[in-house]
Amino acid sequence: xxxxxxxxxxxxxxxxxxxxxxxxxxxxxxxxxxxxxxxxxxxxxxxxxxxxxxxxxxxxxxxxxxxxxxxxxxxxxxxxxxxxxxxxxxxxxxxxxxxxxxxxxxxxxxxxxxxxxxxxxxxxxxxxxxxxxxxxxxxxxxxxxxxxxxxxxxxxxxxxxxxxxxxxxxxxxxxxxxxxxxxxxxxxxxxxxxxxxxxxxxxxxxxxxxxxxxxxxxxxxxxxxxxxxxxxxxxxxxxxxxxxxxxxxxxxxxxxxxxxxxxxxxxxxxxxxxxxxxxxxxxxxxxxxxxxxxxxxxxxxxxxxxxxxxxxxxxxxxxxxxxxxxxxxxxxxxxxxxxxxxxxxxxxxxxxxxxxxxxxxxxxxxxxxxxxxxxxxxxxxxxxxxxxxxxxxxxxxxxxxxxxxxxxxxxxxxxxxxxxxxxxxxxxxxxxxxxxxxxxxxxxxxxxxxxxxxxxxxxxxxxxxxxxxxxxxxxxxxxxxxxxxxxxxxxxxxxxxxxxxxxxxxxxxxxxxxxxxxxxxxxxxxxxxxxxxxxxxxxxxxxxxxxxxxxxxxxxxxxxxxxxxxxxxxxxxxxxxxxxxxxxxxxxxxxxxxxxxxxxxxxxxxxxxxxxxxxxxxxxxxxxxxxxxxxxxxxxxxxxxxxxxxxxxxxxxxxxxxxxxxxxxxxxxxxxxxxxxxxxxxxxxxxxxxxxxxxxxxxxxxxxxxxxxxxxxxxxxxxxxxxxxxxxxxxxxxxxxxxxxxxxxxxxxxxxxxxxxxxxxxxxxxxxxxxxxxxxxxxxxxxxxxxxxxxxxxxxxxxxxxxxxxxxxxxxxxxxxxxxxxxxxxxxxxxxxxxxxxxxxxxxxxxxxxxxxxxxxxxxxxxxxxxxxxxxxxxx
RNA sequence: GGGAGAUUAGCUCAGUUGGUUUAGAGCACCUGCCUUACAAGCAGGGGGUCAUAGGUUCGAAUCCUAUAUCUCCCA
Numbered sequence: 001x002x003x004x005x006x007x008x009x010x011x012x013x014x015x016x017x018x019x020x021x022x023x024x025x026x027x028x029x030x031x032x033x034x035x036x037x038x039x040x041x042x043x044x045x046x047x048x049x050x051x052x053x054x055x056x057x058x059x060x061x062x063x064x065x066x067x068x069x070x071x072x073x074x075x076x077x078x079x080x081x082x083x084x085x086x087x088x089x090x091x092x093x094x095x096x097x098x099x100x101x102x103x104x105x106x107x108x109x110x111x112x113x114x115x116x117x118x119x120x121x122x123x124x125x126x127x128x129x130x131x132x133x134x135x136x137x138x139x140x141x142x143x144x145x146x147x148x149x150x151x152x153x154x155x156x157x158x159x160x161x162x163x164x165x166x167x168x169x170x171x172x173x174x175x176x177x178x179x180x181x182x183x184x185x186x187x188x189x190x191x192x193x194x195x196x197x198x199x200x201x202x203x204x205x206x207x208x209x210x211x212x213x214x215x216x217x218x219x220x221x222x223x224x225x226x227x228x229x230x231x232x233x234x235x236x237x238x239x240x241x242x243x244x245x246x247x248x249x250x251x252x253x254x255x256x257x258x259x260x261x262x263x264x265x266x267x268x269x270x271x272x273x274x275x276x277x278x279x280x281x282x283x284x285x286x287x288x289x290x291x292x293x294x295x296x297x298x299x300x301x302x303x304x305x306x307x308x309x310x311x312x313x314x315x316x317x318x319x320x321x322x323x324x325x326x327x328x329x330x331x332x333x334x335x336x337x338x339x340x341x342x343x344x345x346x347x348x349x350x351x352x353x354x355x356x357x358x359x360x361x362x363x364x365x366x367x368x369x370x371x372x373x374x375x376x377x378x379x380x381x382x383x384x385x386x387x388x389x390x391x392x393x394x395x396x397x398x399x400x401x402x403x404x405x406x407x408x409x410x411x412x413x414x415x416x417x418x419x420x421x422x423x424x425x426x427x428x429x430x431x432x433x434x435x436x437x438x439x440x441x442x443x444x445x446x447x448x449x450x451x452x453x454x455x456x457x458x459x460x461x462x463x464x465x466x467x468x469x470x471x472x473x474x475x476x477x478x479x480x481x482x483x484x485x486x487x488x489x490x491x492x493x494x495x496x497x498x499x500x501x502x503x504x505x506x507x508x509x510x511x512x513x514x515x516x517x518x519x520x521x522x523x524x525x526x527x528x529x530x531x532x533x534x535x536x537x538x539x540x541x542x543x544x545x546x547x548x549x550x551x552x553x554x555x556x557x558x559x560x561x562x563x564x565x566x567x568x569x570x571x572x573x574x575x576x577x578x579x580x581x582x583x584x585x586x587x588x589x590x591x592x593x594x595x596x597x598x599x600x601x602x603x604x605x606x607x608x609x610x611x612x613x614x615x616x617x618x619x620x621x622x623x624x625x626x627x628x629x630x631x632x633x634x635x636x637x638x639x640x641x642x643x644x645x646x647x648x649x650x651x652x653x654x655x656x657x658x659x660x661x662x663x664x665x666x667x668x669x670x671x672x673x674x675x676x677x678x679x680x681x682x683x684x685x686x687x688x689x690x691x692x693x694x695x696x697x698x699x700x701x702x703x704x705x706x707x708x709x710x711x712x713x714x715x716x717x718x719x720x721x722x723x724x725x726x727x728x729x730x731x732x733x734x735x736x737x738x739x740x741x742x743x744x745x746x747x748x749x750x751x752x753x754x755x756x757x758x759x760x761x762x763x764x765x766x767x768x769x770x771x772x773x774x775x776x777x778x779x780x781x782x783x784x785x786x787x788x789x790x791x792x793x794x795x796x797x798x799x800x801x802x803x804x805x806x807x808x809x810x811x812x813x814x815x816x817x818x819x820x821x822x823x824x825x826x827x828x829x830x831x832x833x834x835x836x837x838x839x840x841x842x843x844x845x846x847x848x849x850x851x852x853x854x855x856x857x858x859x860x861x862x863x864x865x866x867x868x869x870x871x872x873x874x875x876x
Numbered sequence: 877g878g879g880a881g882a883u884u885a886g887c888u889c890a891g892u893u894g895g896u897u898u899a900g901a902g903c904a905c906c907u908g909c910c911u912u913a914c915a916a917g918c919a920g921g922g923g924g925u926c927a928u929a930g931g932u933u934c935g936a937a938u939c940c941u942a943u944a945u946c947u948c949c950c951a
Contacts, residue, residue, distance in 0.1 A: 388880050564888045583916040590914035841934035850895050
């Protein structure tokens with residue numbers, strides 16, 4: 001069968017993925033080898049693959065595949081996150097479409113709908129990852145609500161509660177009036193919005209017609225006002241000290257209090273205090289022992305405190321109350337104003353600060369080791385700059401609100417047996433709760449008297465133990481897996497979850513394993529479209545990764561996404577990059593086709609040019625391999641790819657293969673073919689982490705392979721010798737060849753026409769690449785001469801003069817122009833060197849080697865100028 | 877408001893403790909080639925006063941100080 005001219009990915013991809021799976025290469029069991037462990041950032045169980053996942057998982061796969069080839073026992077644990085609020089929102093939505101209201105369902109009924117949904121949509125993303133080539137250990141797939149995982153999360157709650165690190169209390173929390181749940185600070189997104197500043201006047205109590213004016217962005221909350229606050233140093237308002245004011249519409253009397261918290265510059269300097277609906281007001285309220293009036297229901301409508309606005313939505317009220325205040329003469333004026341408003345990460349609802357009874361984790365002690373071990377470099381961030389962000393957050397850490405008024409998730413193991421604030425116990429089972437409750441209350445508590453907390457835990461409270469619980473490290477401490485795989489090695493994730501997840505995993509790691517959870521964190525950037533916009537469903541600018549894979553092949557897409565994505569930088573994605581990736585797959589494919597087309601003639605001697613080409617490529621390969629290894633060590637993945645790309649395209653294909661390529665339909669000698677196949681193998685190894693499919697395919701086409709001789713488990717190339725003299729000499733040869741090609745082009749000499757080259761040596765150079773120059777330049781002969789050659793095109797490389805005799809007249813003017821340009825540059829260059837060298841302080845101050853180098857540059861440039869000038873005069 | 881980072885070719889980025897650099901790469905662009913591995917290709921080429929202004933230094937893309945613009949984080 002003829003080898004197709006272009007690489008066809010689909011068939012090879014399915015074939016090899018299946019083969020790898022059958023062979024169990026992705027599966028890992030503890031053994032005597034060094035482990036290399038990565039845990040996947042678990043995608044939402046009902047999510048679908050998007051470009052961010054592609055980037056993230058491609059990087060993980062590259063790291064894992066290389067580690068496997070380095071002989072480590074690579075284990076990449078996949079899994080899914082139950083994503084409590086996101087999934088619950090989806091299920092609620094779907095039920096609504098079916099005409100079912102969540103409030104009409106019991107908890108169990110709702111959960112059975114949710115699990116149904118999970119079974120239907122869950123895991124799609126994992127199937128999609130397989131298309132990408134992800135070499136995850138699928139036998140170890142975990143879900144954060146698997147029974148044993150669930151248990152470990154509950155245990156952590158119980159344990160932290162026992163240690164006094166989890167407490168229940170009424171605090172100001174971020175309330176999502178759409179999802180009807182509290183959120184953590186991290187789930188709130190602050191956005192700048194254009195709003196209005198309302199200036200409203202309050203009558204001063206027991207005065208005839210004295211007023212004060214406050215400025216607020218939220219006039220609807222005046223019904224919850226319990227004080228007016230002014231700065232004690234504000235000279236304008238000394239007359240207000242000790243007075244009271246009357247809240248418009250509500251006609252309640254409230255005190256005027258003094259606190260230097262008030263910014264005299266902002267608004268009017270009079271601040272209305274609504275402790276129930278603003279965090280700062282809440283603190284002031286506590287400080288001054290103010291009454292708290294909550295005017296809102298959980299869904300953002302007004303309650304009875306809202307008087308005639310009861311039942312209406314908070315944003316509708318804002319408009320209505322503006323009108324009423326205006327009509328009644330309270331509204332002084334309005335101004336345009338830009339302020340920041342918090343939105344729910346999940347529902348995009350405007351967050352309502354709300355006083356609420358919730359569960360919290362006290363973070364202070366947990367943060368300590370997590371902060372120290374990043375600061376001291378035990379855990380490294382790539383790029384490093386995220387250390388600063390991390391440090392700043394950790395040093396100002398606040399307690400974590402972990403209870404959510406949802407059903408989908410890990411139910412809080414707290415049990416209530418009375419109406420008192422402390423009439424509860426924390427226990428794993430109902431029976432245990434009964435026993436504990438009886439003990440605590442000093443009476444016998446019946447099962448019918450206790451009820452479990454209705455709330456579930458924040459999703460991140462389950463994912464912070466991910467690197468531990470995927471190996472059952474909490475349920476079965478010290479088991480074989482956890483002892484072997486933990487701590488894991490590298491974590492690859494987005495910077496957007498540095499606090500949600502990364503920081504908390506580090507805390508959990510030290511709390512429960514007394515050990516870091518991973519040594520390196522690689523932060524990817526955010527994928528944007530080519531105009532720099534975030535990818536979103538609304539904009540429709542988010543390509544379907546599976547479609548891309550169909551179009552360009554998985555290898556092509558992997559390259560497309562990695563080729564310009566340094567760690568931590570946003571990546572403007574353009575499918576043209578996948579095209580580049582596809583072209584690269586095809587390039588390798590065609591290199592194979594060429595090598596495959598050669599037939600060996602046993603008694604054929606090895607051409608000299610091939611022998612030197614082989615020597616050169618060996619050095620060149622090792623030189624590049626060294627760089628690639630170093631780049632991996634520094635987590636510079638896209639640089640490692642680029643170096644590999646150029647090694648293959650430029651060094652191997654454009655130079656090496658052209659140097660050893662026999663004439664059309666001519667045979668090749670045994671030695672050269674063997675060396676070439678050896679190089680090809682080394683190259684496939686280097687490529688395999690990036691392009692697993694096409695490399696495995698060619699690996700098998702190149703040679704017959706026995707059982708288990710698959711590239712995925714081949715050894716990463718050993719670093720060999722680098723002969724830098726040889727590499728330098730080749731550079732000169734390369735330069736000569738380029739010059740010959742230029743002359744051919746300028747004079748329209750076809751490549752197949754053989755030409756002569758004469759060399760006038762002004763400096764002794766090793767001539768072992770002459771044979772290569774002859775072959776690549778398609779020379780009839782290469783002669784050395786002591787005289788300059790008339791009627792010839794000429795050029796200079798490394799101060800030697802090269803002549804290509806040409807029968808007819810050459811274009812003197814064009815030639816002169818070229819030489820003049822070159823001369824001008826050389827003179828400028830010389831001037832910059834001589835400026836340095838004539839500076840006494842440079843010569844005495846700079847290190848010797850730097851001075852010597854400048855002197856060498858000067859000598860070389862001088863002789864080059866001499867040659868050019870001579871050439872120029874001969875043209876005149 | 878506080879903090880962090882960035883600004884190098886049309887785009888995306890390198891440029892290692894200041895000195896092999898009057899600055900490199902990939903893509904894009906331009907020119908010429910369908911030359912028997914590849915037109916998804918080959919060969920060649922153009923393009924940057926390193927954001928701006930000062931300063932330190934024998935020497936600055938690199939260090940310092942301001943300014944401008946942008947991004948992110950926190951409140």
